[in-house]
Amino acid sequence: MIHLRLLGSVDLLGHDGLPLHGALRRPKALVVLAYLAAARPRGFHRRDKIAALFWPELGADRARGALRVTLTRLRDDLGNDVILTRSADEIAIDATAVWCDVVAVDDALAAGRPLDAADLYRGPLLDGVHIEGTAAELEDWIHAERVRIRRELQRALLAEADRLERIANGSEAAIAAASRAVDVAPDDEPSVRRLIALQRAAGDSSAAVRTYDEFARRIGRDFDVRPSAETSALVSALRDSEPAVTSVDSPPSPRIVRLSPASPSPIPSASPVATPASVESLPPRRAKSRLAATVAVAVIVVASATLLLRARVHAASASVPVRHWVWLTPSEPGPRPRLGDQVVLDSTNDGFILFGGMIYSGEPRGSSIENDVWRLTGLHTGEIPEWIHMHPVGEGPSPRWLYGVAYDGRDDRLILHGGARGFTSPCSNETWVLDHASGLGATPAWERVKISGALPPERAGARASYDPATRRLILFGGNDCIATFSNDVWLLSFADSTLTSGTWQRIMPDSADGVPMRRSAYASAYDASANRLFIHGGAIAGRTLGDFWVLEHANGLGGVPAWKRVRCTGTVPALNNHAGAFDPRLGEWVLFGGGDSTSVERHEVWRIVGLRGSLSGCRWEQLQVAEPLPNARLGHSVLYDSVRGAIIATGGQYRSTGFNDIVSLKDVFRP
Numbered sequence: 001m002i003h004l005r006l007l008g009s010v011d012l013l014g015h016d017g018l019p020l021h022g023a024l025r026r027p028k029a030l031v032v033l034a035y036l037a038a039a040r041p042r043g044f045h046r047r048d049k050i051a052a053l054f055w056p057e058l059g060a061d062r063a064r065g066a067l068r069v070t071l072t073r074l075r076d077d078l079g080n081d082v083i084l085t086r087s088a089d090e091i092a093i094d095a096t097a098v099w100c101d102v103v104a105v106d107d108a109l110a111a112g113r114p115l116d117a118a119d120l121y122r123g124p125l126l127d128g129v130h131i132e133g134t135a136a137e138l139e140d141w142i143h144a145e146r147v148r149i150r151r152e153l154q155r156a157l158l159a160e161a162d163r164l165e166r167i168a169n170g171s172e173a174a175i176a177a178a179s180r181a182v183d184v185a186p187d188d189e190p191s192v193r194r195l196i197a198l199q200r201a202a203g204d205s206s207a208a209v210r211t212y213d214e215f216a217r218r219i220g221r222d223f224d225v226r227p228s229a230e231t232s233a234l235v236s237a238l239r240d241s242e243p244a245v246t247s248v249d250s251p252p253s254p255r256i257v258r259l260s261p262a263s264p265s266p267i268p269s270a271s272p273v274a275t276p277a278s279v280e281s282l283p284p285r286r287a288k289s290r291l292a293a294t295v296a297v298a299v300i301v302v303a304s305a306t307l308l309l310r311a312r313v314h315a316a317s318a319s320v321p322v323r324h325w326v327w328l329t330p331s332e333p334g335p336r337p338r339l340g341d342q343v344v345l346d347s348t349n350d351g352f353i354l355f356g357g358m359i360y361s362g363e364p365r366g367s368s369i370e371n372d373v374w375r376l377t378g379l380h381t382g383e384i385p386e387w388i389h390m391h392p393v394g395e396g397p398s399p400r401w402l403y404g405v406a407y408d409g410r411d412d413r414l415i416l417h418g419g420a421r422g423f424t425s426p427c428s429n430e431t432w433v434l435d436h437a438s439g440l441g442a443t444p445a446w447e448r449v450k451i452s453g454a455l456p457p458e459r460a461g462a463r464a465s466y467d468p469a470t471r472r473l474i475l476f477g478g479n480d481c482i483a484t485f486s487n488d489v490w491l492l493s494f495a496d497s498t499l500t501s502g503t504w505q506r507i508m509p510d511s512a513d514g515v516p517m518r519r520s521a522y523a524s525a526y527d528a529s530a531n532r533l534f535i536h537g538g539a540i541a542g543r544t545l546g547d548f549w550v551l552e553h554a555n556g557l558g559g560v561p562a563w564k565r566v567r568c569t570g571t572v573p574a575l576n577n578h579a580g581a582f583d584p585r586l587g588e589w590v591l592f593g594g595g596d597s598t599s600v601e602r603h604e605v606w607r608i609v610g611l612r613g614s615l616s617g618c619r620w621e622q623l624q625v626a627e628p629l630p631n632a633r634l635g636h637s638v639l640y641d642s643v644r645g646a647i648i649a650t651g652g653q654y655r656s657t658g659f660n661d662i663v664s665l666k667d668v669f670r671p
Contacts, residue, residue, distance in 0.1 A: 001015065001096075001097060001098070001099050002014060002015065002020070002078060002082065002097060002098045002099065003017075003098075003099050004033065004034070004037055004098055004099065004100045004101070005100075005101045005122070006034050006037075006038060006100065006101060006102050006125055006126055007101050007102060007105070007120065007121055007122050007123055007124070007125060007127075007149070008121075008122030008123030008124070008127050009122070009123070009127060009128070010024075010030065010034070010126060010127075010129060012024055012030065012033075014078075020077055020078065022073075022076070022077040023073075023074065023077040023078065026070075026073060027129065027131055028054060028070065028131050028134075029070045029073055029074055029077075030129075031054075031126065031129060031131050031134075031138075032050065032054060032067075032070050032071075032074070033074055033078075033093070034126060035050065035053070035138075035141075036050075036083075036091065036092060036093045037093045037098060037100040037102070037103065038100055038102040038103065038125070038145065039141070039441065040410060040411050040412060041410070041411035041413075041497055041498070042095070042103070042497075043092055043497065044084075044086050044090040044091065044092040045090065045091060045092065046089055046090055047064060047067060047088075047089055047090065047091060048060065048063075048064065048089070049442060050067060050091070051063035051064045051066070051067045052135060053134060053135050053137060053138045053141075053442075054066075054067070054070075054131075054134050054135075054138065055067070055133070055134075056133075056134065056135040057133060071083055071091065078098075079097070081094060081097055082094055082097050082098060101120050101122075102125065102145075102149065104117075104120050105117045105120050105121060105149060105153065106149075106152075106410075108120065109152055109153065109156050114153065114156035114157045114159070114160045114177070115157075115160065115177065115180070117153055117156065118153060118157060118180045118183075118184065121149070121153055121184060124146045124150070125142060125145050125146045125149060126142055137440075137441055137442060137443070138441070140439075140440045140441060141440055141441030141442070143440070144347070144348055144438065144440035144441060145441075147348045147349075147350060148347050148348050148349070150184055150185055151185075151348065151349045151350065151643065152349070153181075153184050154181045154184045154185045154188065154191060154643070155349070155642055155643050157177050157178070157180050157181035157184065158177075158178065158181050158191060158194060158643075159585055159642075160177040161174045161175075161177040161178040161181065161194065161198065162174075162585075163585075164177055165198065165201075171198065171201065171202045172202070174198050175195065175198045175199060175202060175204075175207075178191070178194050178195040178198050179195060181194070181195070182195050182211075186215075186218060187218070187219060187222070187223075189215070189227065189228060189231055190643070190644055192211060192212070192215045192227075192231065193230070193231050193234060195211055196208045196211050196212055196231070196234045196235060197234060199211060200234065200238070205238045208234070208235055208238060209235050209238055209239065212227070212231065212232075212234070212235045215227060215231075322624045322625065322626045323605075323623060323624065323625050323626070323665055323666065323667055323668065324625070324626050324665075324666075325625065325628070325629065325630055325663050325664070325665050326663065326664045326665075326666070327661065327662070327663055328379070328385050328648075328662040328663070328664060329384075329385070329662075330376065330378075330384070330385040330386055330387050330662070331384045331385070331386050332386065332387055333387070334374060334376065334387030334660060335354060335370075335372065335374045335387070335389075335660060336359050336658070336660065337359065337651070337653065337657075337658030337659050337660040338357035338358055338359045338360070338370065338401075338651060338653075338658055338660070339357060339358055339360060339401070339634070339635030339636070339651060339652050339653045339658060340357050340358045340401030340402045340420075340635050341354055341355060341356050341357025341358075341370075341401060341637070341651060342354075342355070342403070342405045342637050343637040343639060343650060343651070344405060344406070344407035344414060344437075344639075345407070345409075345639045345640070345641075346375065346407070346409070346412070346437065346438040347409045347410070347412045347438060348377075348438065348440070349379075349641075349642070349643060350377065350378065350379050350380060351375055351376050351377040351378065351379060351438065352375070352376050352379070352639055352648075352650075353373065353374070353375050353390075353407070353414055353434075353437050353438065354373070354374045354375075354376070354637075354650075354651075355371070355372070355373050355403075355405065355414065355416065355434075356369070356370045356371045356372065356397075356399060356400050356401060356403070356419075357369075357370055357401045357651070358370075358401040359658065360653060360656065360658055361656065367423075368399075369399040369400060369401055369420075369421065369422065370399050371396060371397055371398060371399040371400065372389070373389075373390040373391075373392055373434070373444065374387055374388065374389055374390060375387075375388045375390055375438060375439060376388075376662070379641065379648065379664075380641065380643065380644065385662065388439070390439050390444055391444075392434060392443070392444035392445055392446050393443055393444070393445045393446070394445050394446035394447060395446060395448075396432070396446035397416060397419075397428070397430065397432045397446065397448075398421060398428065399421065400419035400420060400421055400428055400460075401419060401420055401460075402419055402420045402460040402461045402520075402521075403416055403417065403418050403419025403420075403428070403460065404416070404417045404418055404419070404462050404463055404464030404475055404478075405417075405464055406464045406465060406466035406473060407437070407466070408466060408468055408499065409468070410468055411497065411499075412435075412436055412437055412438050412440070412441075413433050413434065413435055413436075413437055413499055414433070414434040414437040415431070415432075415433055415464065415466055415473060415499065416431070416432045416433075416434070416464075417430070417431045417432075417464055417473065417475065417492070418430075418431075418458065418459050418460060418462060418475075418478070419460050420460035420461075420481045421481075422481075426458065426481060427458035427459055427460050427480055427481040428458065428460075429455055429456070429457075429458040429459075430448055430449075431448070431449040431451065431473070431492060431502075432446055432447070432448055432449065433446070433447050433448075433449055433499045433500065434446055435447060447500055449492075449494075449499065449500060449501060449502055450500060450501040450502075451492075451501070451502060451503065451504060452501065452502070452503045453503050453504065453505075454504060455504055456475065456488070456490040456504055456506065457480065457486065457488075458480055458481070459475075459477075459478030459479060459480060459481075459486065459520075460478055460479060460480075460481050460520070461477070461478045461479050461520025461521050462475055462476060462477050462478030462520060463475075463476065463522065463523075463524040463535075465524065465526035465533060465554070466526075467526070467528050467531070467554075467555045468528070469528065470493075470555050470557060471493065471494040471496075471497070471499065472491050472492065472493050472494070472555045472556070472557075473491065473492040473494070473502075474489070474490075474491055474526065474533060474554055474555060475489070475490045475491075475492070476488070476489050476490075476524070476533065476535065476551070477516070477518065477519050477520060477522065477535075477538070478520045479520045483541070485518035485519060485520060485540045485541065486518050487515060487516050487517060487518040487519065488506060489506065489507050489509060489551065489554075489561070490504055490505070490506050490507070491504070491505050491506075491507055491555065491556050492504050493505070505556075507556050507561050508561075509551060509560075509561040509562050509563050510560050510561065510562035510563070511562075511563055512562070513562070513563060513564045513565055514563065514565055515563050516535060516547065516549045516563065517540060517545060517547070518540055519538035519539060519540050519545055520538060520539060520540070521538050521539045521576045521577045522535050522536060522537050522538030522539075522545070522576070523535070523536045523537055523538075523575070523578050523579055523580050523591055523594070524536075525580060525581075525582035525589050526554065526582075527582065527584045527587075527611070528584065529584050530584070530612070531552070531553055531554055531555055531557070531558055532550050532551065532552060532554055532611075533550065533551040533554035534548070534549070534550050534551075534566075534582070534589060534611065535548075535549050535550075535551075536548045536549075536575070536578075536580075536591065537574060537575040537576055537578060537594070538576050539576035539577070543597075544574040544575065544576045544595065544596060544597040545574055545576070546572065546573065546574030546575065546597075547565065548565070548566045548567070548568065548608075549563055549564065549565055549566060550563075550564050550566050550615065551563055551564075552564060564615075566615050566618060568608060568610070568615075568618035568619050568620050569618070569619040569620070570619045570620030570621060571620060572591075572606050572620045572622075573596045573597070573602070574596060574597045575591070575594035575595065575596060575602070576594060576595050576634070577594050577595050577634035577635045577652075578591055578592065578593050578594025578595075578602075578634065579591070579592065579593065579594075579636055579637055579638040579649070580592065580638050580647075581638050581639060581640030581647045581668075582611075582640065583640065583642070583645075583669045586609075586612075586669055587609070587610060587611040587612030587613075588607060588608065588609050588611065588669050589607070589608045589611060590605060590606070590607045590608075590623075590638075590647055590668045590669065591605070591606045591607075591608075591638075592604075592605050592606075592636075592638050592647060592649050592665075593632065593633050593634060593636055593638075593649070593652065594634050595634040600632075601632035601633055601634050601654050601655075602632055603629050603630055603631065603632040603633065604622055605622070605623040605625055605647075605665065605668065606620060606621070606622055606623070607620075607621045607622075607623055607668065607669075608620055608621075609621065623668060625665065630649065630661070630663045631654055631657075631659060631661070632654055633651075633652035633653060633654050633659060634652055634653065634654075635651070635652045635653055636649055636650065636651045636652025636653075636659070637649070637650055637651050637652075641664065644666055644667075645666065645667055645668065645669045646664050646665060646666040646667070646668065647664070647665050647668055648662065648663070648664045649662075649663050649664075649665075650662045650663070
């Protein structure tokens with residue numbers, strides 16, 4: 001088997017284990033091979049797409065000709081069986097003939113073997129490789145894959161450290177896993193803090209101080225910034241005397257309007273809080289222009305972190321931890337405030353994608369429904385967040401809101417179903433896929449899914465969940481955009497990995513424990529590892545619900561689907577149009593906002609713990625959050641930033657005031 005190593009220095013070894021110098025001497029051919037082997041979705045790629053990426057300055061015919069010559073040379077170097085063709089328009093690498101470390105890392109992470117993946121990771125994808133005359137989209141793809149692989153590996157190693165820490169005598173192994181995470185992303189301050197905390201807990205104070213000192217020297221040398229006060233506090237008590245801290249004037253606290261029924265006409269505003277940037281996290285064509293802004297942001301960070309540290313020290317003395325919202329302010333204005341849209345975290349884990357929604361003016365006549373696509377970048381890699389207005393090719397779905405949406409992170413595809421086209425009838429009933437949804441590596445492209453057989457009834461206000469392992473979309477409830485609510489469950493089984501065709505089927509769950517009432521505007525979470533769909537609250541005909549249910553075997557496989565009413569200890573108000581984020585590893589679900597049974601918008605944060613196993617020990621907890629608080633709202637979106645154990649909320653509205661702010665709350669999945 002041929003071995004292709006793309007992480008770190010590039011290497012290509014033949015069946016005999018010797019370097020294939022012919023291909024190694026042709027850089028563009030080598031990167032074509034790398035793209036065919038590593039680009040997602042894995043499998044066949046269109047010739048015209050690859051030709052446009054590698055020879056954008058040539059016309060279509062000449063570019064395809066250049067690609068034919070390159071493929072011929074690769075066959076000469078590697079053998080005729082390595083490059084596969086399907087019709088005259090598609091090519092692929094035979095995965096049984098070529099082993100690629102990028103694929104092996106992804107497979108190891110998917111199988112829950114992060115330490116094996118770390119053994120394969122030798123550095124960034126195509127490190128030091130630069131090919132002249134290629135399209136900017138190719139460079140964007142390389143950058144996005146570098147960020148994705150590093151983030152997914154880092155996240156998996158930190159999760160492994162958390163798992164090992166809970167095992168008896170596992171502290172040494174937990175420290176080793178966290179050290180590997182820091183090796184993968186040495187400039188990521190939260191990872192360094194996690195390693196220091198583990199070393200302190202194990203009683204190795206000298207190692208904790210060394211870790212801090214190495215990190216401080218590195219970011220001081222590379223970025224001319226210092227560790228945050230939060231990180232410094234972890235080691236200050238371990239030294240004989242505290243290190244001197246440069247005094248920085250504290251910036252003003254964010255001006256946040258706290259909404260309540262007594263303040264009907266608020267104007268939201270916020271100030272930015274960011275973290276020091278690693279220029280490596282930016283594509284090369286953007287890095288130089290952002291460096292100056294990054295350094296300026298870092299100065300603000302030190303002062304902001306000092307304020308947060310004081311609050312956290314005070315909170316630590318209390319019996320209940322208190323958390324603090326952080327406002328993220330993009331560098332440029334983004335989409336207009338709206339509700340009834342949904343956002344999905346993209347495959348880089350550092351940005352999200354937004355589609356459509358309603359821009360509400362307080363009454364139907366002045367409101368508008370959209371079908372625009374936006375991407376926000378820079379959630380936590382240190383750069384200032386930036387909105388990008390995407391322009392997908394293809395006809396695309398009509399304007400809509402209250403649709404169901406899911407995201408296939410492995411292949412960078414957004415899946416959208418149904419939704420409302422106005423305030424009343426009609427509903428939409430198509431399913432759409434936005435390929436290359438993040439716009440990295442290729443232009444986003446809409447394609448309507450070809451459905452075989454019967455369709456589910458038209459609906460809006462239903463949530464969609466996607467199981468990537470079985471390629472099934474799960475849909476529950478909703479309403480027909482007039483007056484009829486439903487509680488049926490439908491599955492869309494996609495025919496293959498392209499998600500371009502599929503078949504709907506209605507499943508009839510076991511109802512021995514009852515069934516949820518008909519509803520829309522509920523909150524839902526899908527635990528793919530346990531094949532469970534959780535739903536909470538929602539509304540029917542003006543009535544707000546507060547019940548909590550789980551659908552076992554939700555994708556229709558592995559057993560008979562069955563509804564179960566979940567009764568957790570603790571109390572939570574009935575809510576509709578709320579949203580949350582789910583951590584399957586911990587079995588915890590965090591909910592934010594929504595409207596209550598008295599039609600008042602809320603901004604509390606609730607956590608449900610114990611959502612693993614039998615669920616018999618689950619309980620509701622209201623998290624203690626310090627002021628300032630985000631605006632109360634409904635119809636918003638909530639994402640899970642698993643790197644930091646944080647939720648990110650955006651959008652929604654309070655009565656006739658819409659929002660497009662972005663707020664983050666850390667440590668919500670920790671006691």
